[in-house]
Amino acid sequence: MAAVASLVTLLSPVMAASSSSAIVADGSSFSLNGNDVSYRFHVDNSTGDLISDHFGASVSGDIPIEVTGNVNGWVNTIGRVRREFPDQGRGDFRQPAIRIRQSEGYAVSDLRYQSYTVKQGKPDLSGLPATFGTDDEVSTLIVHMYDNFSSVAADLSYSVFPKHNAIVRSANITNQGKGNLTIESLASMSVDFPYENLDMISLRGDWAREAHRERRKIEYGKQGFESATGYSSHLHNPFLAVMDPASTESNGEVWGFSLVYSGSFSVDVEKGSQGITRALVGLNPSQLSWSLGPGESLTSPECVAVYSENGVGGMSRSLHNLYRKNLIKSKFATADRPALLNSWEGLGATFNESTIYQLAKESAALGIKLFVLDDGWFGDKYPRTSDDAGLGDWIPNPERFPDGLSHAVNSITALKAANTSTNLRFGLWFEPEMVNPNSTLYHEHPEWALHAGSYPRTLTRNQLVLNVALPEVQDFIIDAVSNILNSSDISYVKWDNNRGIHETPSPSTDHEYMLGMYRVFDVLTTRFPDVLWEGCASGGGRFDPGVLQYFPQIWTSDDTDAVERITIQMGTSLAYPPSAMGAHLSAVPNQQTGRTLPVDFRGHVAMMGGSFGLELDPSDMPEDDKAALPALIELAEKVNPIILTGDMYRLSLPEESNWPAVLFISEDGNKAVLFYFQINPNINHAIPWIKMQGLDPKATYRVDGNSTYSGSVLMKIGLQFPIATDYGSKVVFLEKQ
Ligand code: DGJ
DSSP: OOOOOOBOOOOOOBOOOOSSSSEEEOSSEEEEEOSSOEEEEEEOTTTOOEEEEEEESOOOSOBOOOOOOBOOSSOOGGGTSOBSSOOSSSSOOSOOSEEEEOTTSOOOOOOEEEEEEEEESOOOOTTSOOOOOOTTTOEEEEEEEEETTTTEEEEEEEEEEGGGTEEEEEEEEEEOSSSOEEEEEEEEEEEEEOSSOOEEEEEEOOTTSOOEEEEEEOOBEEEEEEEOSSSSOSSBOSEEEEEOTTOOSSSBOEEEEEEOOSSOEEEEEEEOTTSOEEEEEEEOGGGOOEEEOTTOEEEOOOEEEEEESBHHHHHHHHHHHHHHHHTOOSTTTTSOOOOEEESHHHHTTOOOHHHHHHHHHHHHHHTOOEEEEOSOSBOSSSOOSSTTSOTTOOSBOTTTOTTOHHHHHHHHHTSBOTTSSOBOEEEEEEOTTEEOSSSHHHHHOGGGBOOOTTSOOOOBTTBEEBOTTSHHHHHHHHHHHHHHHHHSOOOEEEEOOOOOOOOOSSTTHHHHHHHHHHHHHHHHHHHOTTSEEEEOBTBBTTOSHHHHHHOSEEEOBSOOOHHHHHHHHHHHTTTSOGGGEEEEEEOSSOTTTOOOOOHHHHHHHHTTSSEEEEESOGGGSOHHHHHHHHHHHHHHHHHHHHHHHSEEEEEEOTTTOSSOEEEEEOTTSSEEEEEEEEOSOOOSSOOOEEOOOSSOTTSEEEETTSOEEEHHHHHHTOEEOOOOSSSEEEEEEEEEO
């Protein structure tokens, strides 16, 4: 073909933010300003397209309009520019943020800028979990776009949390036409990075192997990851980091993206032919196909985007602070957590009232404050004595609790935790979104289980998934859980979910399910605000910001082996605050790996999670290990406030070092606690120096009540911790003088 040469001319520079306010907009250019971040875009007057100008370090003044160079070949200008909300069908060959199948059948859109609105604060996201904040903490810009051909309106909502360097975006699509159309894909966030080399990090895994950090170079073409399991999943987490290839844990530019959603999602990273990298984060298109009749709307989940010049660690700390303060609604978000004992690995589903009372009594004697009865307490006609029966029948097993569950709860909560006047508290496990075919519920309501016509209903762990999209199922769950919580003095709930979604009546059921599930979470957590709710999905199968809106903590993994847990917890901490992690000291040999680790090592790893606990039967423990428990519980309670509210610094990573280490610094900077581990023995080799981060270089710190050093020495030279054996660990306190 004949080469068509044209140059996008530099008409005028994009107007800069002329004031220091969080949002500066004039109808042709838009600027969102955080303390250390700027997010800028403008309207292309000739096309009505929104063009991205900058997402990165804080800048002021005019930004030059990007020059695209000669437009030759098949890729027109629209395929060479950085677009804010790329639609499809008009020559941008990269993956779009939105794909609409119009009522006539074609999938072309032409969304153009119309107008904008600025609001102080942040409006709710109807039916979806979302970050929140006061008028002082957050401001919102809504940009209205419209397609004249299809009468589709798209409102892009951008909220900026200046203190956290966070921009949060969602999209609302409304069919203002007369026909039915289908939303086939909708990304919450779409960022086009200018041409440069970039790396990306994702969190991959599987059951009992969650959140393994995967860093790779972004290559030309598409690379991405998704969950198609119906839930956010162990396989990939809805989190993406993009970074300069030179960026490290503590230095350099990093962008973090975190989707506030618990269902199937998709992250697509595409380096196009022109070298521009597009990152899309949103609902999984394979489970959307969302039909919109005239007047109907679809709101996307929101995606949080943070920017840091302080490496991956800086990105994580922004997300941690934002999530602790402006996402988790529970009053326990940063409240000290009771040291707990969970019955699962100790007793499994084999117990009766007397065995759990004995276990609770032993727990209390060790200093435990909360006893949690896991799976196996329910089912009358189909008792839950194995995973083959009972799910759906939320009635205490009458054989195991002949005098009722409340009798057992009363006797357990009458126990006093050792050396305190505090009564032991009681927690209970549920898995309300599921049903065993062997249950009264299934016999009465087979139509409530998710299915696709007459296709077989495939089982996992002998169970099916209830269709939580149905209001009657939502009401059933709300009533069943409320009845139990009203019947006894229960102050903690572990909400489990142990399989993925298979057959559904329609691809859109997955998102409808999520909306139903969020309604259930919202009603129950509002009704029982004094209950400490813990999320769980076979461990970390649903460790995401959507769940955290309602439940302040999540069981991080079914792998309780402490060496594995260092990797899993450090990986999870890329996006999520340590306050949100449930972490337990379990028995040896470990049930998942068969490995035997020292009790201190197991305890020290577990106390890096906000919710520390034991997951064992102390009466089966070697005497020495058991004797160590009271001191470990006491230590866990001492470090807990710093873990819950402090800043976390991953000083060295388990993937890179034999000596993983993490420093937590209290919010006021006066206290810090270092966790240091040695995995393999260090034989006849120099002892490494561990350099702290985040301290005040000029201040003096007392180390474990002994020597004092300046912050600069601790950060630039570090400390050594000789350990003779493998699987050694140290917990070291620093106090600012
Ligand atoms: C999976 C959870 O992750 C475990 O902690 C335990 O609660 C079991 N389910 C019980 O079935």
